[in-house]
Amino acid sequence: MLPRRLPLLLALALVAAAAAAAPATAKPTAYEALADFDFPPGILPKGVVAYTLDNSTGAFTATLDASASGTGSSVCEFSIQGSYSLRYQTKITGKIAPDHLTDLQGVSVKVLFFWLNIVEVTRTGDSLEFSVGIASADFGIENFLECPTCGCGFDCNDLLALPRQIASTGIAKLRLRGAF
DSSP states (O other): OHHHHHHHHHHHHHHHHHHHHSOOOOOOOHHHHHHHTTOOGGGSOSOEEEEEEOTTTOEEEEEEOGGGGSSSOSEEEEEETTTEEEEEEEEEEEEEETTEEEEEEEEEEEETTEEEEOOEEEEETTEEEEEOSSOEEEEEGGGGSSOOBTTTBTOHHHHHHHHHHHHHHSSOOOOOOSOO
């Protein structure tokens, strides 16, 4: 009886060994998952440490590294183009479909003196429309090819150069940003 089953046992052992030796398919990063829905990676800041995605409903959660803010705060905040300030909570939720993010929670933009929740993002061609419900603004997709960094956005090199300027000149040359 054992000699008849030996080839079957050997075949099962070979299949099991091949499965164990095959490289495991790694879960894509949150940034790669965005690309699957035709969104650029830069709509999320650097520092996403985990995410979940329900492919049947599009419901997602992204979790940012709380220490990435650089301030010890549980929010990631930075300014872009000197006029917009963005704030990401450590937990961002919503629903995603190709070219469409809805029911967003955890992302807000400062308009004048008020923080408004960004509730929807729609991609149309090479443009992204960000909606706060009562108003929206369009931006070219080229602005989101790179992920911003918490605390400094895209101007981190300026902040890194400041200590070198102080060391070399002895005088700090601060540059004000904004609507001045």
